[in-house]
Amino acid sequence: MTLTTDSFEFVADLVRRRSAIQLEAGKEYLVESRLAPLARRAGLGIDEFVRAVRAAPSEHERDLVVEALTTNETSWFRDGAPFVALHQHIVPALTAELAPRRLRVWSAACSTGQEPYSIAMTLQDALPPQTEADILATDLSEQVLARARAGRYSQLEVDRGLPAAMRARHFQADGAEWRISDELRASVRFLRHNLLDASPAGQGFDLVFLRNVLIYFDVATKQQILARMHRVLRPGGFLVLGAAETTIGVDDDWERLPLGRGSVYRPRGAASDPPPWPATVPTPFGSGAPR
Amino acid sequence: MSIVQVSGEGQRRTFDGSQVQSIAEQVFSAMIDDDPSALVLWAGVFPALDDPLEAWVDLTGPWTGRVALTTERATAHDLSRALLGMSPDEPVDDGDVVDAFGEVANVVGGNVKTLLTEVGRLGLPQVAPSAPPMAGNVLHELRMAWRGRPLNIVVTAAE
Amino acid sequence: MRALVIDDSRTMRRIVTRILEPLGFEVAEAADGQQALDLLVGGLEVDLACVDWNMPVMDGLTFVTQVRANREWRGITLMMVTTESEQGQIVRALAAGAHEYLVKPFTPLEFEEKLALLGLLPVGGAR
Numbered sequence: 062m063t064l065t066t067d068s069f070e071f072v073a074d075l076v077r078r079r080s081a082i083q084l085e086a087g088k089e090y091l092v093e094s095r096l097a098p099l100a101r102r103a104g105l106g107i108d109e110f111v112r113a114v115r116a117a118p119s120e121h122e123r124d125l126v127v128e129a130l131t132t133n134e135t136s137w138f139r140d141g142a143p144f145v146a147l148h149q150h151i152v153p154a155l156t157a158e159l160a161p162r163r164l165r166v167w168s169a170a171c172s173t174g175q176e177p178y179s180i181a182m183t184l185q186d187a188l189p190p191q192t193e194a195d196i197l198a199t200d201l202s203e204q205v206l207a208r209a210r211a212g213r214y215s216q217l218e219v220d221r222g223l224p225a226a227m228r229a230r231h232f233q234a235d236g237a238e239w240r241i242s243d244e245l246r247a248s249v250r251f252l253r254h255n256l257l258d259a260s261p262a263g264q265g266f267d268l269v270f271l272r273n274v275l276i277y278f279d280v281a282t283k284q285q286i287l288a289r290m291h292r293v294l295r296p297g298g299f300l301v302l303g304a305a306e307t308t309i310g311v312d313d314d315w316e317r318l319p320l321g322r323g324s325v326y327r328p329r330g331a332a333s334d335p336p337p338w339p340a341t342v343p344t345p346f347g348s349g350a351p352r
Numbered sequence: 353m354s355i356v357q358v359s360g361e362g363q364r365r366t367f368d369g370s371q372v373q374s375i376a377e378q379v380f381s382a383m384i385d386d387d388p389s390a391l392v393l394w395a396g397v398f399p400a401l402d403d404p405l406e407a408w409v410d411l412t413g414p415w416t417g418r419v420a421l422t423t424e425r426a427t428a429h430d431l432s433r434a435l436l437g438m439s440p441d442e443p444v445d446d447g448d449v450v451d452a453f454g455e456v457a458n459v460v461g462g463n464v465k466t467l468l469t470e471v472g473r474l475g476l477p478q479v480a481p482s483a484p485p486m487a488g489n490v491l492h493e494l495r496m497a498w499r500g501r502p503l504n505i506v507v508t509a510a511e
Numbered sequence: 512m513r514a515l516v517i518d519d520s521r522t523m524r525r526i527v528t529r530i531l532e533p534l535g536f537e538v539a540e541a542a543d544g545q546q547a548l549d550l551l552v553g554g555l556e557v558d559l560a561c562v563d564w565n566m567p568v569m570d571g572l573t574f575v576t577q578v579r580a581n582r583e584w585r586g587i588t589l590m591m592v593t594t595e596s597e598q599g600q601i602v603r604a605l606a607a608g609a610h611e612y613l614v615k616p617f618t619p620l621e622f623e624e625k626l627a628l629l630g631l632l633p634v635g636g637a638r
Contacts (some may be wrong), residue, residue, distance in 0.1 A: 098620055101533055121387065136624060215374075216463060216596065216614055217382055222624040225591075225612035229601040234466050237371040237378070382616035383526070435522055437529060452522040458565075459615045462594020474565050474594065476519065 064089050068111040072096075072126060079127045083279070090305055091276055095129045135172055136222035138179045142323035143270070143301045147180065150320060151299050152187040155267050164194040164267045167293070168249075169256060170274045171198035173218075174209030177249045178241055180270065182227055185245075197262050199254035206251050212241035256286050260293045269294060273303035280311060287312040291328045300326040367467060369492030369507070375463045376496065376505055379456065384434045391503075394495040399502055407453040407479045409461035410486075413472035416510040418486050419461035421453070423503040428453045431498065450479040464507060487511045512631065513537045513556060517547045517574065518563040518592070523615075527561055527592065530619045534632065544569030548577055557587055559631055562609070564593035564600070572607055579608030588629050592617070 064072075072092050073084040084092065093107050100110035114122045138144050155164060164184075168177035177198035184194045200206050219232060219239040232239040254261040256274065269290055275283050290300055291314050300315065302308070308315040308326055315326040373393070380391040405428045408420035423431070432444050432452035444452075454477035465472050486508055494505040514536040516527045521542070528538045539555060541547035543566040551557075560578070562571040571591060578584045590611040591604045601612050613625050626632040 098623070102619055104533065125386070138628075141627070216378055217616065217618065217621065220614055220617060220621050220625070222628065224628055225601055225605055225609070228612070229598050229605065233598065234596070236368055236467060237374045237463065379616045382618045432522070436525055448522070451520055455520040455522045458520070459594050462615065463596060465594075466596050476565060476567060 064093055064108050064111065068108050068115075071115055072111060072130070075123060076127055076130050083277075084130070085279070088276070092130065094305060096126065099125060099129055135175050135218060137175050137227070138183075138222050138224070139176065139272070140304050140323070142304070142321050143272070143325070144179060144183050146301070146320045146323065146325055147183050147268075148187040151268060151325065152184070155297075155299075156189055156192055162192060164188070164192065165262075165265060166194055166196045166268045167262070167266050167270070168196065168198040169254075169269060169271045171200050171205075171209060171251070173205050173214075174198065174212065174249070174251070175218075175221075176270060176272070177209070177251075178212070178245055181245045181248045182231060185248075194248070196249045198249050198251050199261055200251075201253070201255050203253055206253055209249075210246075210251050212246045213238045214241075215239075256289075257282070260289065264293045265295045266293050266298055267295060268299045268301070270301045272301060273306070275306045275311075276303065283311050287315070291315070294328050296328065298328065300328070302326065367491055367507075369494075371467050372464060372492050372494055372505060372507060373496075375467075376460055376494065379459050379463070380498065383459070384431065384456075385499075391496055391498050394497045394502060398495045398504070401502060401504075404481060405449070405453065405479065406481065406483050407457035407477060408483045409457050409477050410475040411461070411465055411468065411472045412475065415468050415472050417468070417488065417491070418483070418506075418508045418510070419457065419464045420483055420506050420508070421457050421460065421503065422482075422506070423453075423498070424501065425449075427498065427501045427503065430501075431456065454479045460505065512558045513539070514559040514561065515539050515541060515547055515550065515555065515557045516561045517541045517544065517566070517571065518561075519543055519566040520563075523563065523592075527622070530622045531561075534623070534626070543567055544571060544574030544577070547574055551578070551584060551587075559588045559590065559626075559629070561590050561592045564591060564595045564604075572604060575604065575607045575609050588631060590625060590629065 069089050069092060076084055096107055096110060100107045103110055103113065105113060114126055166180060168180055171177050177196050181196055188194060198209065213235060215238055219228060231242050231245055252261050271290060275286065278286065287308055294300060304323060307317070309317060314329050316329050317324050317326055377388060377391055381388045401422060401424050403425040404422050405425045406420055406422040408418050410418050428449050429444055430440070432449045433440060433442060435452045435456065436448065438444065458477040462474055465474055488508045488510040491507045491509050496503045496505060512535065514531050516524045516538055518524050519542050524540045528540065531538050539550060539557065541550055545568045547560065548569070562574055564571040571593065575589050578587060578589060589609045590613060591609045592613045592615065594615045596614040604612055611625050611629055613622065623632060
């Protein structure tokens with residue numbers, strides 16, 4: 062089920078012409094992971110699917126491919142593992158030795174708000190008493206930020222990856238849409254920000270979510286963004302990247318901590334030693350069903 | 353947009369008819385067409401339907417009413433093929449059409465129920481050339497074009 | 512893995528089956544809660560039941576309650592798949608023992624994401 066060079070180049074060229082996004086050699090994994098659901102639905106292998114799209118007479122199939130590769134994914138608790146890590150490991154590590162305090166969290170490239178609100182829902186359950194969190198969420202697009210601030214989602218959007226119990230707890234019907242609770246809405250501050258610009262809110266962050274963003278940039282830009290994140294995180298803070306992203310081979314100033322099905326990163330060269338990493342075995346996300 | 357005060361036992365809610373369109377669009381784009389432009393508001397004079405077929409669900413409880421979809425039989429056949437993932441020339445029998453068109457009414461009706469009341473009950477979907485008459489007020493009528501063909505959606509509040 | 516799809520609409524059973532089969536599920540179908548219970552009593556073993564709410568004979572909430580009342584069936588993961596979307600209905604279904612809840616309309620992707628939440632999506636996707 063792998064993509065031939067020829068098929069990859071077809072997709073890369075299509076996406077470049079339509080969106081100006083560069084998919085260089087080495088991005089085959091990205092193309093494969095984004096197109097897999099479409100191929101599965103068509104009952105085809107990934108390469109067969111791309112060949113079918115090339116042969117298709119209408120533009121519709123091509124539009125679907127471009128959309129799959131360029132739209133921001135908007136699932137709640139996307140990928141699961143980072144939110145399990147947040148609850149079970151990151152919050153305990155960040156709050157282990159410090160007196161009651163406020164955690165500072167940054168959700169970068171937050172799109173329509175599913176990521177920062179998922180963080181807020183997780184923190185509501187995970188934070189110890191007398192600990193609070195300031196969640197900053199940024200995106201380049203005012204349009205998506207307006208939707209994120211409103212906290213209103215269609216029936217289709219609200220069910221995507223959101224556990225039913227969370228939906229019942231945090232969402233109210235509002236006409237044909239679903240509105241997230243005022244409490245959660247008030248817990249996230251949304252700001253327009255370009256990742257290539259200076260930090261929107263200084264330094265001293267405990268946690269940065271920067272997921273599925275680096276994949277779109279060349280190595281030099283990735284290095285520039287990672288260097289900036291290194292400066293804004295406090296010693297002992299955490300960086301969470303997308304499932305297909307890593308600092309390894311890009312920027313050596315990070316320590317990778319494998320965690321269940323994913324990894325998180327901590328800045329090296331911290332002024333003080335970070336607190337010890339808890340050695341608990343993580344459980345898979347959402348294994349709520351008895352097996 | 354029609355905004356109507358819907359009163360029930362001890363509860364009063366504003367019914368915003370424009371939401372019905374948004375519900376219909378979501379149902380069609382999720383389950384029938386990948387393409388959101390397949391279902392749009394009808395432009396111009398809405399034609400008389402040739403050999404119509406109506407699919408409806410009744411809502412009961414503090415709020416009683418009906419959500420009904422009407423289209424031409426041939427369109428209902430195409431709608432059923434699209435929903436069942438069949439090719440355009442594959443034959444569908446009347447049973448398939450009744451079931452598939454009824455399910456579209458069920459899903460639209462279930463979501464419209466959320467607009468109306470917290471506690472209403474949704475009846476099972478029914479399909480016939482036309483629904484038995486219901487005394488009441490039309491809260492909202494939506495004239496749509498599905499793949500260019502007429503499709504009418506009516507929400508009625510019983511008296 | 513095996514799934515039981517319970518819905519009075521054969522259209523909906525077909526839609527759900529067409530999502531589940533490519534994911535490697537063997538699918539059985541029932542048109543109401545009573546038919547589904549009869550299949551289970553008859554020895555059908557399933558990992559997942561997808562349950563509509565409004566059905567003739569026995570509705571989905573009653574079916575969920577009955578399954579939860581029998582210890583032999585505690586291994587069955589129950590997901591409501593219904594047009595009932597009010598908050599109160601979701602709470603009722605979860606309280607009765609449903610593990611997840613998916614509101615119609617849904618896309619195949621949403622369906623898969625719910626299976627992922629339940630730990631039922633085979634790793635690596637299709638086939």
